[in-house]
Amino acid sequence: MINLTDIQVRFAGTQGTIEAVKDVSLHIGRQEIxxxxxxxGAGKSTLLRTINLLERPTGGSVIIDGTDVTGFTGVELRTLRLRTGMIFQQFNLINAKSVFGNIAFALKVAGRTKDEIAVRVPELLALVGLTDKEDAYPAQLSGGQxxxxxxxxxxxxxPQVLLCxxxxxxxxxxxxxxxxxxxxxxxxxxxxxxxxxxxxxAVVKAICDRVAVMDAGEIVEEGAVYDIFANPQHEFTRQLVARSLNLDLPQRLREENGGRILKLHYRGHRAEEPVISETIRRFGVRVNILHGQIEYIGGQPLGALVISLDGDPEVVEHAALYIGSQIAGLEVVQ
Ligand SMILES: Nc1ncnc2c1ncn2[C@@H]1O[C@H](COP(=O)(O)OP(=O)(O)OP(=O)(O)O)[C@@H](O)[C@H]1O
Ligand SMILES: [Mg+2]
Structure with a gap:
């Protein structure tokens, strides 16, 4: 559907050239999120804006449905813009126009008649659940509205594409x-x-099929959402996952549990549960669950479980070694 090939965007700044996007290639499939x-400052907005040529790339090509649109101007460009809707963080509504007027404006620009607009606007308001707000002004609406x-x-x-x-x-x-x-x-x-x-x-988890991670104008990771978050390579992705999982153990819990503390990472399988019961059965150690959080991304579990092992120190060490041999994602916390 959308093919970006070696996209490069350079801006001339007072301190020299800024390379906002450096040779980015991406394929986005039809109906994908x-x-x-x-x-x-990674270049995300700049890259997004090249898709409808709000930002014309200084190198590379934008191909939509097999057509190279990079050089489009005039009518072709206008048609491309109509085929790609866009929404923004700050909504960018016209404050002096009512809800009806804001939506009607987009239709007017596209050359629709008054009658067509009178039919289309209520359809759109019904679609977004705002039928009763037709005459309201932006200042009278909540952020969500x-x-x-x-x-x-x-x-x-x-449009066929919505850029957000x-x-x-x-x-x-x-x-x-x-x-x-x-x-x-x-x-x-x-x-x-x-x-x-x-x-x-939350956004990625809730709706995205695939995700690309950008840093300093480049795509540093790209793939299915689950794979990227189960095995993040880039610092930004790691932080995003860590913030979401919030698995830092309070100091008090560490002090109260003098024994071994282990963090078991869940990545797409639940093999950890039998391992815990098997550890208790084999070694007779006490296992306490201190903290844990599992997220489901695309129906697959991702998260971690923090446990403490108590008992005879030598047996605890053997038990910890056993768990380590059974689980790929094991971290020794203390
Ligand atoms: N019109 C412009 N002229 C000059 N420099 C620009 C222009 N637009 C963006 N830049 C620069 O390009 C780089 C990428 O900006 P961009 O807005 O794409 O980043 P971003 O990833 O969307 O950041 P944020 O998360 O803060 O929105 C930044 O260094 C920015 O200052
Ligand atoms: Mg931005």
Missing amino acids: FGIVGTS KQRVGIARALANS DEPTSALDLETTSSILELLKEINQTLGITIVIITHEM
Whole structure:
């Protein structure tokens, strides 16, 4: 669906050239929800904006449905923009226009008649669950409602692709989930391909199929969401997973448990449970579960379990060695 080949974006700055995007190649499949995560200034927004040529790459090509659109201008460019809707962190609504007016504007720009607009706007409002807000102004809406207007506006001209630049970063957790549900529904019922930039694990976990991690203008990791988070290579990805799992053990717990403390990592299988019962059976040690959290990403468990082993010190060492021989992801905490 979307093929980015060796995309390069350079900006001329006062201190020389800024290479915002360096030779990025990506394939995003039809109807996929593709996430882009990464540090601030990594070039995520710039890369996203090359897809609808809001940012024209200084090198490489943007190919959509087999057509090289990189050089598009005039009518071709306008048509491309209509085929790619976009939503933003700060919603970018026109404050002086009502909800109806904001959505109607996108249709007017596309040359739709008044009658067509009168039919289409209520359809879009129903789709995003805002039928009763047609006459409200942005200032009278909550953040979540504003983003729903943004989504309705982006979908006004029935695009095939929806580009989302941190669409939930200005929203609280609950509103974030409702917006993500809406995006997922749009993806499934309308078959729209979604590319979404985010710095929130919740977003990636909830809706993305695949994810790319960007750092300093380059893609440093890319793959199925589960694989990237089960085995993060880049520091940013590691932090994202660690923040989400929050498995730091309070100091008090360490002090109270003088014995061996082990952290067992879950990566896609539940082999750890039989190992724990087998350890107790074989060695007669006491096993306490101190902390644990399992997330499900794409239906597969990801997380860790922190346990302490108590008993005769020599037996505990043997038990720990046994667990280590059975589990790939074992970390000795103390
Ligand atoms: N129009 C521009 N002119 C000059 N430099 C720019 C321009 N747009 C972006 N940059 C620079 O390009 C780099 C990448 O910016 P970009 O906005 O794409 O990053 P980002 O990953 O989206 O960051 P954030 O997470 O903070 O939104 C930054 O160094 C930024 O300062
Ligand atoms: Mg950005």
